[in-house]
Amino acid sequence: MSTTETPNDANGSTRTTRTTRTGAAYADAARDHLWMSFTRHSTYEPKEAGGAGGSVPIIVKCEGAYLWDDRGRKYIDGLAGLFTVQVGHGREELAEAAAKQARELAFFQLWSYAHQRAIELAERLAADAPGDLNRVFFTTGGGEAVESAWKLAKQYFKLTGKPGKYKVISRSIAYHGTPQGALSITGIPDAKIPFEPLVPGGVKVPNTNLYRAPEHLREDPKAFGRYAADRIAEAIEFEGPDSVAAVFLEPVQNSGGCFPPPPGYFERVREICDEYDVLLVSDEVICAFGRIGSMFASTDFGYQPDIITVANGMTSGYSPIGAMIASDRLFEPFRHGHEMFAHGYTFGGHPVSAAVAMANLDIFEREGLNQHVKDNAPLFRATLDKLLDLPLVGDVRGEGYFYGIELVKDKTTRETFNDEEAERLLRGFLSKALFDAGLYCRADDRGDPVIQLAPPLIIGQPEFDDIEQRLRSVLTEAENHIELSPPVRYRHL
Numbered sequence: 080m081s082t083t084e085t086p087n088d089a090n091g092s093t094r095t096t097r098t099t100r101t102g103a104a105y106a107d108a109a110r111d112h113l114w115m116s117f118t119r120h121s122t123y124e125p126k127e128a129g130g131a132g133g134s135v136p137i138i139v140k141c142e143g144a145y146l147w148d149d150r151g152r153k154y155i156d157g158l159a160g161l162f163t164v165q166v167g168h169g170r171e172e173l174a175e176a177a178a179k180q181a182r183e184l185a186f187f188q189l190w191s192y193a194h195q196r197a198i199e200l201a202e203r204l205a206a207d208a209p210g211d212l213n214r215v216f217f218t219t220g221g222g223e224a225v226e227s228a229w230k231l232a233k234q235y236f237k238l239t240g241k242p243g244k245y246k247v248i249s250r251s252i253a254y255h256g257t258p259q260g261a262l263s264i265t266g267i268p269d270a271k272i273p274f275e276p277l278v279p280g281g282v283k284v285p286n287t288n289l290y291r292a293p294e295h296l297r298e299d300p301k302a303f304g305r306y307a308a309d310r311i312a313e314a315i316e317f318e319g320p321d322s323v324a325a326v327f328l329e330p331v332q333n334s335g336g337c338f339p340p341p342p343g344y345f346e347r348v349r350e351i352c353d354e355y356d357v358l359l360v361s362d363e364v365i366c367a368f369g370r371i372g373s374m375f376a377s378t379d380f381g382y383q384p385d386i387i388t389v390a391n392g393m394t395s396g397y398s399p400i401g402a403m404i405a406s407d408r409l410f411e412p413f414r415h416g417h418e419m420f421a422h423g424y425t426f427g428g429h430p431v432s433a434a435v436a437m438a439n440l441d442i443f444e445r446e447g448l449n450q451h452v453k454d455n456a457p458l459f460r461a462t463l464d465k466l467l468d469l470p471l472v473g474d475v476r477g478e479g480y481f482y483g484i485e486l487v488k489d490k491t492t493r494e495t496f497n498d499e500e501a502e503r504l505l506r507g508f509l510s511k512a513l514f515d516a517g518l519y520c521r522a523d524d525r526g527d528p529v530i531q532l533a534p535p536l537i538i539g540q541p542e543f544d545d546i547e548q549r550l551r552s553v554l555t556e557a558e559n560h561i562e563l564s565p566p567v568r569y570r571h572l
């Protein structure tokens with residue numbers, strides 16, 4: 080690799096001209112060789128080849144809540160990388176923890192052996208997790224944690240005399256990962272259809288989108304919570320209680336644009352799970368580690384899961400790791416005789432990642448990050464609420480440092496955009512315009528069109544204002560860029 084760096088602006092950022100070892104520009108090499116996740120690659124193909132002629136955005140440097148690209152441009156990180164960098168970027172001590180561990184014991188496995196870092200981390204997670212969730216099974220990420228939780232639920236019921244229980248219930252538009260089991264649990268049709276048939280047994284129920292709730296329930300969140308939870312009982316009855324093993328729910332559902340649980344929702348879900356002997360899995364891959372304000376978001380919302388799945392914030396993304404944290408009851412059948420959970424990952428609980436996780440959690444404690452989120456979340460919310468004066472902004476929702484801003488065609492009727500309009504608005508304008516405006520966040524249309532924010536947990540009012548102002552200017556401009564399709568009744572004339 081050849082590299083030259085020259086000072087670029089008064090902030091001390093640098094314009095970095097870099098080429099790969101073959102002398103190719105990075106953007107060209109990315110276009111020609113990199114296969115990116117969930118990416119429409121035609122965006123980057125040359126126009127002559129039928130593509131859109133765009134250039135792959137390349138991030139080269141980061142610090143605190145800011146990122147720089149290879150053109151030297153600075154962005155506020157409104158998404159903590161990808162719901163991950165809780166303590167902010169550029170923490171020397173996390174880099175040091177990784178280097179120290181790599182020198183001491185770079186790799187060892189947890190297949191009947193153990194290493195000190197995994198033991199310490201398991202002990203720490205068990206201490207922070209609610210109730211008797213004392214047993215930690217490590218993975219390398221969130222999808223594997225979800226996959227592990229479903230496999231454990233199936234095997235647990237086989238070992239305890241209910242072998243017919245294998246199905247899982249989850250919510251519409253929820254994202255739980257891409258392994259084929261986790262994808263069955265995922266509720267986003269476009270992510271699933273290309274890979275069907277998937278693992279059998281995934282059953283979907285409505286999510287907790289209050290903004291799109293049946294009209295008679297919109298003004299009564301408690302009644303809506305009861306209604307949404309009861310759909311789970313209904314699905315269990317319909318499928319047959321003897322066939323249902325688990326319910327997978329995020330504390331705040333991410334996909335679709337941040338759906339917090341209505342009051343009483345999880346209380347009722349817990350009752351239903353107890354009534355039918357169905358495990359409650361709290362998928363906290365995004366919501367744990369301070370995103371809502373506590374180590375585990377089930378604590379924020381006051382419910383007791385049987386399993387918690389985690390990943391992203393555990394190391395703040397400085398090294399990959401995930402985990403399934405299970406209750407004593409679920410481990411019990413594995414304490415005796417020849418039984419074992421015949422499942423594992425070579426890199427699960429990697430020593431470097433476990434060491435980084437310990438150092439990351441030290442930062443949480445030392446800097447009081449969870450309390451910082453609790454104190455500042457109402458200010459973040461109030462700042463984003465100001466955007467509700469814009470004609471495009473229909474709803475601002477979320478909790479902690481995790482918000483979705485839903486864009487609508489008509490605020491009074493809550494009419495949303497059709498597919499063509501959403502495509503023009505989000506992909507055709509917003510994604511690029513937000514990035515060009517110096518805000519890295521997500522414009523998402525997996526459900527209704529939303530802008531999502533989940534910044535590093537270190538930010539405060541100055542950054543909230545900065546984010547609000549950048550959003551305001553782009554969303555104001557966006558109104559000039561949407562040519563709305565005529566209402567449906569005219570199109571059919």
Ligand SMILES: Cc1ncc(COP(=O)(O)O)c(C=O)c1O
Pocket residue numbers: 220221222223225254255256257329333362363364365390
């Ligand atoms: C709630 C939830 N579960 C599971 C996953 C999958 O995690 P990973 O991408 O690490 O496999 C994600 C990813 O964002 C997620 O948000």
